[in-house]
Amino acid sequence: xxxxxxxxxxxxxxxxxxxxxxxxxxxxxxxxxxxxxxxxxxxxxxxxxxxxxxxxxxxxxxxxxxxxxxxxxxxxxxxxxxxxxxxxxxxxxxxxxxxxxxxxxxxxxxxxxxxxxxxxxxxxxxxxxxxxxxxxxxx
Numbered sequence: 688x689x690x691x692x693x694x695x696x697x698x699x700x701x702x703x704x705x706x707x708x709x710x711x712x713x714x715x716x717x718x719x720x721x722x723x724x725x726x727x728x729x730x731x732x733x734x735x736x737x738x739x740x741x742x743x744x745x746x747x748x749x750x751x752x753x754x755x756x757x758x759x760x761x762x763x764x765x766x767x768x769x770x771x772x773x774x775x776x777x778x779x780x781x782x783x784x785x786x787x788x789x790x791x792x793x794x795x796x797x798x799x800x801x802x803x804x805x806x807x808x809x810x811x812x813x814x815x816x817x818x819x820x821x822x823x824x825x826x
Contacts, residue, residue, distance in 0.1 A: 703809045709802035710760065711752050713795045717770060718742050718749070720792060729785040745770075757810060764803040771796035 699707070721742035726733070731738055744766065751759025774792035781789060 695698060697792070700813060700823040701808065703806060703813065706802045706806035706809060707752070710763070710799060710806060711749070713802060714745060714749055714752060714763070716795045717792065717799065718745050720788065720795065721745070723784050724785070724792075725789045729781070738770065741770075743772075757807060760803045760806050765795045767799045767803075769799075 722739055725739040725741070727737055727747045730736070748759050748763045748766070752763065771793055774796060777789035778786050778793060782788075
């Protein structure tokens with residue numbers, strides 16, 4: 688299937704590109720933080736590695752974000768709230784350094800949610816304006 692968009696219309700706006708970079712970066716940050724937290728920095732118990740599997744669901748949307756799939760941005764903005772909740776709870780219940788890592792998790796979750804929400808909004812707005820421009824070409 689070929690696209691009816693011209694090459695100029697396929698180029699994302701700087702805002703869309705920025706939200707994509709923020710989303711992918713914060714998702715990668717959550718993956719690295721979760722692994723480092725549970726395996727090296729502050730595991731719940733020595734030798735306990737099972738909690739590190741909590742990052743596995745974060746690995747699946749990484750492919751979709753890298754391929755710029757709109758559906759992935761939408762459902763990641765819902766998935767991230769599970770990690771936000773974990774971070775908020777552990778920020779108040781864990782001792783240092785676990786509580787500091789939980790605060791970082793909360794910040795990364797907020798960045799990821801904001802980036803995904805803005806990305807979807809900007810892409811829909813750009814698609815709508817491109818469709819309007821295509822339907823009403825200027826003379």
